Amino acid sequence: MAQSPTTLSVEEVARLAALARIDLTTEELEHFAPQLEVILDSVASVSEVARADVPPTSHALPLTNVFRADEVRESLPVEAVLANAPASEDDRFRVPRILGED
Amino acid sequence: MAEVTTTAELMDYDEAMERFDPVLGLEVHVELNTASKMFCGCSTAFGADPNTQTCPVCLGLPGSLPVVNGTAVESAIRIGLALNCEVATWCRFSRKNYFYPDMPKDYQVSQYDEPICFDGHVDLEVNGDVFRIEIERVHMEEDAGKLVHQGGDTGRIHGADHSLVDYNRAGVPLMEIVTKPIRGLGTRAPEVGRAYMAHLRDLMVALGVSHARMEQGNLRCDANVSLMPKGSDELGTRTETKNVNSLRSVEGALRFEIQRQGALLAEGGRVVQETRHWHEEGWTSPGRSKETAEDYRYFPEPDLVPVAPSREWVEQLRASLPEPPASKRTRLQAEYGFTDLQMRDVLGNAGSLDLIEATVLAGSSAAAARKWWLGELARRANDAGVDLADLTITPQQVAAVQALVDEGSLNDKLARQVIEGVLAGEGEPAQVVADRGLAVVSDEGALSQAVDEAIAANPDVAERIREGKVQAAGALIGAVMKAMRGQADAARVRELILQKLS
Numbered sequence: 001m002a003q004s005p006t007t008l009s010v011e012e013v014a015r016l017a018a019l020a021r022i023d024l025t026t027e028e029l030e031h032f033a034p035q036l037e038v039i040l041d042s043v044a045s046v047s048e049v050a051r052a053d054v055p056p057t058s059h060a061l062p063l064t065n066v067f068r069a070d071e072v073r074e075s076l077p078v079e080a081v082l083a084n085a086p087a088s089e090d091d092r093f094r095v096p097r098i099l100g101e102d
Numbered sequence: 103m104a105e106v107t108t109t110a111e112l113m114d115y116d117e118a119m120e121r122f123d124p125v126l127g128l129e130v131h132v133e134l135n136t137a138s139k140m141f142c143g144c145s146t147a148f149g150a151d152p153n154t155q156t157c158p159v160c161l162g163l164p165g166s167l168p169v170v171n172g173t174a175v176e177s178a179i180r181i182g183l184a185l186n187c188e189v190a191t192w193c194r195f196s197r198k199n200y201f202y203p204d205m206p207k208d209y210q211v212s213q214y215d216e217p218i219c220f221d222g223h224v225d226l227e228v229n230g231d232v233f234r235i236e237i238e239r240v241h242m243e244e245d246a247g248k249l250v251h252q253g254g255d256t257g258r259i260h261g262a263d264h265s266l267v268d269y270n271r272a273g274v275p276l277m278e279i280v281t282k283p284i285r286g287l288g289t290r291a292p293e294v295g296r297a298y299m300a301h302l303r304d305l306m307v308a309l310g311v312s313h314a315r316m317e318q319g320n321l322r323c324d325a326n327v328s329l330m331p332k333g334s335d336e337l338g339t340r341t342e343t344k345n346v347n348s349l350r351s352v353e354g355a356l357r358f359e360i361q362r363q364g365a366l367l368a369e370g371g372r373v374v375q376e377t378r379h380w381h382e383e384g385w386t387s388p389g390r391s392k393e394t395a396e397d398y399r400y401f402p403e404p405d406l407v408p409v410a411p412s413r414e415w416v417e418q419l420r421a422s423l424p425e426p427p428a429s430k431r432t433r434l435q436a437e438y439g440f441t442d443l444q445m446r447d448v449l450g451n452a453g454s455l456d457l458i459e460a461t462v463l464a465g466s467s468a469a470a471a472r473k474w475w476l477g478e479l480a481r482r483a484n485d486a487g488v489d490l491a492d493l494t495i496t497p498q499q500v501a502a503v504q505a506l507v508d509e510g511s512l513n514d515k516l517a518r519q520v521i522e523g524v525l526a527g528e529g530e531p532a533q534v535v536a537d538r539g540l541a542v543v544s545d546e547g548a549l550s551q552a553v554d555e556a557i558a559a560n561p562d563v564a565e566r567i568r569e570g571k572v573q574a575a576g577a578l579i580g581a582v583m584k585a586m587r588g589q590a591d592a593a594r595v596r597e598l599i600l601q602k603l604s
Contacts (some may be wrong), residue, residue: 019399
């Protein structure tokens with residue numbers, strides 16, 4: 001591999017875990033950090049062939065302007081909407097109290 | 103609500119203005135009035151039963167695929183053009199990742215560094231002075247669901263033990279209009295902020311792209327304010343007051359933050375960068391601190407292909423734009439024969455020109471339309487603490503009341519009672535007249551008898567009128583109107599009195 005290996009600190013992994021709301025122990029963070037480095041290095045190897053003048057691809061198909069007409073279609077019955085909800089009340093999804101935010 | 107009022111120290115507004123220059127940044131969210139949502143066919147109608155306007159796409163169920171509502175894109179471009187923006191030749195949607203139950207997908211589809219419209223401006227006329235507001239961008243996104251916090255204090259998150267979510271609003275097309283930092287407004291800043299909001303509301307109505315009903319949250323403002331010490335060039339730390347959704351609240355929130363930050367800075371304190379909540383009683387309270395900068399990890403939305411509006415389409419949309427508000431004002435003033443002073447009153451009452459125009463189009467004279475909207479209705483809006491356009495009476499109903507006045511079925515006093523009835527939800531003007539028995543008495547016999555009785559009861563007044571002192575008739579008219587419980591045409595009563603005593 002031409003590029004020097006990426007280094008990913010345990011702090012950076014901890015931050016990513018926090019953003020993704022995944023609760024990891026210090027041991028787990030230390031365990032995952034080197035694995036994530038390998039993934040980043042593998043992906044980074046793309047830039048060895050993609051030069052600066054090649055724009056990043058966000059879509060595989062060369063399509064633009066795919067629009068639908070502004071027409072109302074039938075929605076799901078509320079029973080179906082709530083069927084998979086772990087909890088519901090008054091035809092609404094019931095969620096735990098949200099802490100630390102307003 | 104057991105909420106305490108503010109304990110923040112406030113600096114006198116004039117003193118704050120002597121010491122600091124405010125810098126504003128306004129982010130306005132506009133809910134479009136498309137029939138269906140941004141990325142699916144669910145209805146956007148307001149007030150439906152919870153979760154009855156949802157489907158696999160707006161619930162973010164696995165395997166569902168969004169498709170862009172073409173009308174929403176068209177509305178976004180028209181809004182941008184009306185704000186003198188450039189329209190992107192190519193742009194993408196992005197995912198804004200965050201965890202909060204108002205979005206079932208755990209991300210909001212928005213636009214990040216490629217907004218559909220950018221680099222615009224509006225020139226606002228505020229009480230005779232013109233202020234230019236630079237527009238940074240207009241971008242497309244989707245609205246979030248609604249949370250109700252249960253247990254503890256009603257509606258507030260503090261003390262709540264759980265929350266209930268309704269996703270009917272999730273996925274409703276939302277446009278975000280963002281200004282560049284607005285400097286140099288000085289003491290006029292809160293007033294200009296309000297005027298900008300009023301301008302956007304009028305513009306959305308003129309474009310026909312939003313219901314623009316602020317009390318239903320169709321138009322919501324996030325108001326950023328910071329203060330620079332006079333003579334300094336360095337931007338201060340800003341606060342962002344979220345979801346301010348009435349014109350007077352925009353002005354109030356800006357004014358409050360200027361006074362609060364002024365007091366803090368004067369004491370050598372520091373403004374904390376945070377979001378704040380607006381309370382209708384006239385103050386703001388701290389919300390989430392932004393010390394730990396949010397990281398939304400935006401990335402291009404892979405499920406939606408780029409939007410690349412052709413120049414032909416853009417020009418076609420430009421040609422379809424309605425008359426700009428400024429030239430419309432000039433034209434209507436000339437058509438209606440309003441004096442400059444009258445026009446200033448009209449423009450000082452946000453939204454009233456459009457309401458007057460609609461009332462005239464419904465058959466009323468311009469003078470009568472102006473009298474209703476700036477008189478009785480402005481007073482009632484003020485008493486109720488709402489904007490004129492939010493009163494529950496339409497221009498057509500006002501014109502109908504005026505038509506009843508013009509044909510002599512109502513006098514001014516009765517007409518005001520009809521207006522009151524319509525505002526109270528008693529139905530159309532004709533219905534209110536019938537139900538309340540408000541029409542003026544056109545029975546000449548009854549009127550004539552009431553006049554005779556008034557003359558008999560006030561012989562001295564009658565004598566003076568006979569001697570030619572017609573101004574004394576006022577006392578008799580008053581007596582007749584009282585006897586008829588106000589339901590008589592005062593002009594006709596006067597005629598009868600003068601006839602009988604000549």
